[in-house]
Amino acid sequence: MREEEVEKLRGVVRDCVTKHLYSSAIFFADKVAAFTRDPADVYMQAQALFLGRHYRRAFHLLNASKIVLRDLRFRYLAAKCLEELNEWDQCLLMLGDAKVDEHGNVYDTKETNAMYLDKDGEDREINISSAICFLRGKAYEALENRSQARQWYKAAVKADPLCYEALECLINNHMLSSEEEASLLSSLHFGPEDEWLSSFYSCLIKKYDKENVVEAKFKELENESYSSNPSEQSFMRTLKNDTDLMACKAEYYHRCGEYQKCFELTSILLEKDPFHMKCTLVHLTAATELGHSNELYLMACNLVKDYPQKALSWFAVGCYYYCIKKYDQSRRYFSKATNLDGTFPPAWIGYGNAYAAQDEGDQAMSAYRTAARLFPGCHLPTLYIGMEYMRTHSFKLAEQFFMQAKTICPSDPLVYNELGVVSYHMKEYNKAVRWFEKTLAHISSSLSEMWEPTVVNLAHSYRKLKMYNEAILNYEKALALSTRSVCTYAGIAYTYHLQDNFTAAITYYHKALRLKPDDQFCTEMLSLALIDECRRGVDSKFEYR
The missing domain is CATH 1.25.40.10 (Tetratricopeptide repeat domain)
Incomplete structure (x- = not known):
């Protein structure tokens, strides 16, 4: 077969993949690889097998090739096959030996002579080393070695800031404290064309800056423009209506206690994109705070119907029962959410809160302790443990946990408020005044009714x-x-x-x-x-x- 005919067949394979005709792609890729025996064609065949969910066959093909340990692409795809087969130890072995320090710096690697058969280079690519670091992080997280997972996720983001998935895992699973998140972000090297991404990431991390600082970040991103024809203003496009940015803003309103404002924004966003998961979570928590039981009921029904295997769906059911004060049922569904996804923070906190609402302190503490162990970057479980100790008049223990929460997140005014309350109970009134004044100083937005008890205290x-x-x-x-x-x-x-x-x-x-x-x-x-x-x-x- 002539080279031009083989190239046409390669085009057919690529077209089949684009049209999701994976069996056809596998058939033609197999023929191309048989004709040429070119490593690039073998890789294309393995890719088609992977997309067609033939993971074991794809792994065997890659492992049988003589360059699997020398070409990073081959090794990475082989490891991805093992990931899909849940063979995590084998996955780590395939990715090779490498060590990482607490700051996400990779060293002692033996990959210095590894090849990487690049594409034609026209498209911008995410660094293969970053993808490998991310996969190592996923493997360690699956093996419940969360400290190693955290370090490899940091390494992935440092290797290439475009590896958003690694940053998402660090943020959503609360693996870093607010200071560590800020430190990681400041250590990333963005290209001149990625300045907007740096601003976007700064909006994703824990938002405890003053209101004018956070609002300025959002405004800067909303005004970020793109023009397909710079000479004509009508072609200008901005991120103002981007769903991820709107979800970030809603999350910020929720953190400030402006639940009505948050709920209104998430309602607008969900009309535009009804299946935006991050926005759905914020919408559910705002609706729970506002007592909108009808909205929670409708959301829960739709989520369970569309996503019965997602923890978020059963968390929504738990929120509905919590809202109508049926705490036994809410516990059952929060527990189901944690069984489906043990790394879903809101479900663990909701589970503890449902016990706390019925003064079942021991079970509440157990849920909060599990959350504190799983999510070291989240200060809320530690804060709630302190509140439970305060409820039982163990004020010294409560103070210790509040101080621990303050170490994790030194900018949350709620932590200082609880420190003030416990100091007041211990009759240390000068100390209480100092903590309450710090609470008011740390409030990022203007004083609202939410903070009225703090002023009274x-x-x-x-x-x-x-x-x-x-x-x-x-x-x-x-x-x-x-x-x-x-x-x-x-x-x-x-x-x-x-x-x-x-x-x-x-x-x-x-x-x-x-x-x-x-x-x-x-x-x-x-x-x-x-x-x-x-x-x-x-x-x-x-x-x-």
Whole structure:
């Protein structure tokens, strides 16, 4: 057969792969390889077998070739076959010996003489070494060696920042703390044409910067433009409506506690792309926070119908039952989600929260500890363990876990809030004031109703320190955030009472009782304030005489 006829057959194979006609691709690739015995054609045949799910046959073909250990492409595809066959130890053996340090730097490798039969080079390719590092990470994660998996994922991203899957594994599985994520991102080397990608990655990692910093990042990406015809503005395209960017923004709103804003954005995005998994997860958590049980029910039904084997689907069912306070059922479905995917963080946290909602502390702690072990970069399990200890009045233990959560994520205001609460319970009021003030300093967005309890707690701490003016100032700040809090009115009334300002105290006791007429503390203190006010009136009358 002439060379031009063989080249036509190669074209047929490529076309069959493009049209997903894998049996045809395997048939013609086999003939091309038989005619030429060229390693590139053998690789094409193995690729067709792999795409046709003939993993064992593809591996045998590659392993039988004499260059499998010398050509990185052959070795990588052979390892991919072993991955699909779940033969993880063999997969690592095929990829060869190499070591990696904690920072993702690869050394002691014997691949210096390895070949790489490149394509024609017209398309931009992801570095083969990066793909190999990523596959090593997946193998170690499957073997439950998460520390090695983390190091190899870091190595994959460092070898080529375009290897998004490695970064996705590090972020979604919470393998790095917020500081480690920022450090990894700063160590990546982006080309001049990839500046937009650097900005995009900075939006993907944990977002605990100030509001104006994060918003500036989003704005920069939204204005990132592409023009197929630079001379005409009408051909300009931007990332403003990109679904991944919108999902990132929704995640940021959720973290800030702006659940309604988050829910509205995810609703718009899901109309545009109903099967965007990351957005679906954020949408479910926002709906749970807002108590939208009907929305959760519809989402759960659709997900279970479309993706019965995905952990997210059963997590949605668990969220629905959690929302309507049927915690036994919610636990059952959160547990099912963890059985389907043991590395799905929200399911473990939901499982623990469902136990905690019924004051079943031991089971809740067990779920949180498992989550803390599996996801070392996520501070929430450690934070929730601290909350459980605080609920049982083990304040010293609670403080230790809150400090551990602070080490993992030093920028989350919720951690500082809990440290303030535990210090208040331990009667360390100066310490409590310091933690509550740090909480307010770390809030990235403007103060919302979500943070009203923190402001009230700060006022309580000032009152305990007999700093009454500062206390009143913070109570008034809390009232500006929410006018429906009995605790705030009672606190400001009691502070005025301690200052012997009985008139103001009586006014605020009345306001508190208007919201909760059967409040025992306010009822008793109002009686005392009225007696004190009458006594003062009588005393001043005698003085006047």
